[in-house]
Amino acid sequence: MKYRETAVILEQREISENIYSLWLHADDIVREARPGQFVSVYCQDESRLLPRPISICELDKESGRLRLVYRAAGAGTQEFSGYGPGDTLELVGPLGNGFPLDKGYEKPLLVGGGIGVPPMVELAKWLPGEKTVVSGYRNSDLFLKEELSRNAVLYVSTEDGSAGTKGNVLDAIRENHLETDAIFACGPSPMLRALKAYAAEQGIDCYLSLEERMACGIGACLACVCTSKDIDAHTNVKNKRICKDGPVFAAEEIEL
């Protein structure tokens, strides 16, 4: 079930340069939501028509609280970053499929890159098994480090080498000889492509959360498609709707 909800902002902080952490109260959405799903956030400035899809970072099922961690990248997200406690935002959600949780992996590896790090926080809470998180950052400003460490062993990579492994997430995986039976990842396309290749090479399962410009966010407009290996049951062509059939796909289902 999807809801349109007027969510009240409880708290907003800039936790890294241009990265904002937003806690909202959204009972209906939180009740239904699971890790890897996202919400559509609507601008109050009416000249910006399209919702901004933002991944779910944390859920507090008991209090109906939702945490979004997003980058203020354009005018819409900059608008959101200006709101504070007591302000409201229109949300629609929860949207998308979320990560698979019941596959029985023993040593899942959760990999987040940049603004793909936030969904790993809630995923680490829900996923059973002996969990490891690898997060890729630009520098030693390791946002969400504490939250990620609570439910998993955390390794980091930084582009400038100021913390953890110098390089990217794959460098950190290799340097630390991390063993896993399944990868769950969200981040920039080059990272996802590299992880897909790595998983194929290791013969392990791999789930990737994709991103694309969206309009409706609910599967109607066919703006945010990705290329699929086979003809998709819904579209009847070789593509899948990221907002509805994804954003999480098994790596072998899709072409990157």
Next chain:
Amino acid sequence: MMNMSVNLAGVEFKNPVMTASGTFGSSAEYGEFYDLGCLGAVVTKGVANVPWPGNPVPRIAETKSGMLNAIGLQNPGIDVFIKRDLPLLKKYDTKIIVNVCGKTVEDYCEVVERLSDQPVDMLEINVSCPNVKEGGIAFGQKPDALEAITKEVKRHAKQPVIMKLSPNVTDITEMARAAEAGGADVLSLINTITGMKIDIHRRTFAIANKTGGMSGPAVKPVAVRMVYQVAHAVSLPIIGMGGIMNGDDAMEFILAGASAVSVGTANFANPFAAKETAEGIRAYMEKYQVEDIRDLIGAVE
């Protein structure tokens, strides 16, 4: 007793609010938010004789008070549409209008024929999509070609035919007259206006197709003007659209001469937009104590 129903080419709609093709899929996604029985009609996304994969991504870009799209008429083809989508649509107490696209006259006619024995109330012929290389707008920018395809489609169609007009022409009344001469039952306008957006930081086009169709409130004054012109040029009923966000916007089109309206891009800004537009029209009628919506069609002075 207030009347919101309108009659277009012998088909009775409970109210004048429809969904604009391409923004509403085949309705399944919006049906999760509200009962579509509150709408006059659902107009489906364009359906072709075979599946179409559409354009590369990015397919959309936001612009000020508007957006560009170049989806490229991706659709699952008529077989899947009839088997899977149409039965879902039938569940709702609303009229069904199927938007038909094609690359050749024969493609359009094949789809029209396939739909002839289906539970479909009207057909909307998309001769105005700016985002595909073949077909689409090629039939909608030359009066002779538009008249010819209208005639051909009418020969095959069992249901009343709506010809959807492009605003990307010098004189839209000339196109309206051509469609009327070809035997169209209803006209719908406007389709999107061809536009372009450039990402100055990456120095690339914002959408992969380079150009896209512009829609949203930014195009509304153009659309209202064209509806007004066409209403004075032909005697066919008009479905007006282009940037309608609410009941007040819809009233502009009705006063300009539209018998019905379609809500498109607004569905993205608010999944309840079409429903709320119907409620807004009702509120307008109550405010001005108008008994019959039909008294307002073309009533601008």
